[in-house]
Amino acid sequence: MELEFFKDVFESSRCGILTIGEDGKVSTINQLGREILGLTEPGIEGASCQDLLWRYPTICKILADSLRMETPPSRFEVELQSSGHPKRVIGGTVSHIRKGDGRREGVVLFFRDLTMIEQGEEQERLKDRLAALGQMAAGLAHEIRNPLGNIGSTASLLKRKLSGNDSGIIALDNIVQEVRRLNQTVTQCLEYAKPVHLRPRIVNLPVLVAEALQEVRAKWPSGRVEVREEHDSRIRDLYADGIQLRQVFHNLISNAFDAMGGRGRLEVTSLLETPGGDAGDSSVDEAPLFAVVKIRDHGRGISPEARERLFFPFFTTKPGGSGIGLAVAKKIVESHQGIIDHESEPGRGATFWVKLPYPGFSQGHAEGPGP
Numbered sequence: 001m002e003l004e005f006f007k008d009v010f011e012s013s014r015c016g017i018l019t020i021g022e023d024g025k026v027s028t029i030n031q032l033g034r035e036i037l038g039l040t041e042p043g044i045e046g047a048s049c050q051d052l053l054w055r056y057p058t059i060c061k062i063l064a065d066s067l068r069m070e071t072p073p074s075r076f077e078v079e080l081q082s083s084g085h086p087k088r089v090i091g092g093t094v095s096h097i098r099k100g101d102g103r104r105e106g107v108v109l110f111f112r113d114l115t116m117i118e119q120g121e122e123q124e125r126l127k128d129r130l131a132a133l134g135q136m137a138a139g140l141a142h143e144i145r146n147p148l149g150n151i152g153s154t155a156s157l158l159k160r161k162l163s164g165n166d167s168g169i170i171a172l173d174n175i176v177q178e179v180r181r182l183n184q185t186v187t188q189c190l191e192y193a194k195p196v197h198l199r200p201r202i203v204n205l206p207v208l209v210a211e212a213l214q215e216v217r218a219k220w221p222s223g224r225v226e227v228r229e230e231h232d233s234r235i236r237d238l239y240a241d242g243i244q245l246r247q248v249f250h251n252l253i254s255n256a257f258d259a260m261g262g263r264g265r266l267e268v269t270s271l272l273e274t275p276g277g278d279a280g281d282s283s284v285d286e287a288p289l290f291a292v293v294k295i296r297d298h299g300r301g302i303s304p305e306a307r308e309r310l311f312f313p314f315f316t317t318k319p320g321g322s323g324i325g326l327a328v329a330k331k332i333v334e335s336h337q338g339i340i341d342h343e344s345e346p347g348r349g350a351t352f353w354v355k356l357p358y359p360g361f362s363q364g365h366a367e368g369p370g371p
Contacts, residue, residue, distance in 0.1 A: 223262035259299030
């Protein structure tokens with residue numbers, strides 16, 4: 001009876017538990033530990049640590065070192081990256097297993113998957129950095145705008161005083177064009193820095209996506225993009241700022257067209273999800289639910305270096321790009337208490353998704369039908 005009780009405690013633990021003996025062989029591992037480490041093969045007990053955890057040499061080393069130490073590490077945190085699997089962060093602690101007489105008979109590892117926690121903390125740090133950068137950009141923009149206006153006005157006045165064939169007119173034209181370009185950049189800086197003010201109302205999410213798609217297509221009259229749309233019929237009314245969300249979808253679809261050079265296949269889907277994944281056949285009245293829009297292109301993809309900075313303001317991989325679009329899109333989505341993220345591999349296209357609380361981020365009164 002007592003053995004069954006301790007077995008239940010072992011399997012009910014909210015962290016993974018793995019034990020090895022003095023010979024370096026695994027003696028026990030609970031079900032959660034198997035799931036965290038992705039161990040599905042039978043016959044785990046009795047296998048050597050190196051054979052069982054060959055994908056995780058860092059954990060093997062921690063366990064092996066603990067067998068040689070008088071005092072094992074009280075806490076550890078490691079990044080795990082194995083072929084075909086996304087990067088994860090595992091944290092935990094190691095303790096010696098001792099008999100009643102004090103003799104050691106092995107090591108126990110208590111561990112948890114900290115990936116989501118780490119990602120959340122990184123998102124918070126990113127928000128702080130972007131907020132500081134936005135404030136700095138706004139200050140610089142105000143300081144630059146007035147001198148730019150004077151330079152542009154002076155160049156235009158000088159241009160009127162010169163004859164039509166004067167070589168100086170070309171130089172003045174260049175000055176005026178560059179002033180306009182810089183002024184546009186300043187305007188974009190201010191656009192990013194200003195707070196997002198939402199005017200939520202009842203909107204139709206698939207219609208917003210369709211309108212954004214139509215706007216982008218109009219800018220590519222000779223483009224040959226095959227668009228496949230698939231929308232969840234259960235998505236009805238969403239409480240959100242339709243104008244600003246359409247700006248988000250416009251930006252994402254425009255980037256997809258750019259990535260494919262106006263040729264290729266674009267997949268646009270919308271669906272309902274629960275926090276654990278697809279909502280399946282569950283009723284939309286069940287809470288919480290999220291409306292998710294996915295935009296997938298089959299373009300050149302995004303490099304790992306660029307993915308880390310993709311939502312940073314003023315970072316761009318496009319010639320002539322401002323680097324503001326995705327940063328503003330992120331601000332708008334987060335103002336709706338939503339999430340915007342992506343996945344991509346170079347040469348295999350990219351998928352961006354926007355996840356919004358459904359039926360809305362606020363249960364206030366709608367202002368009537370919206371776009």
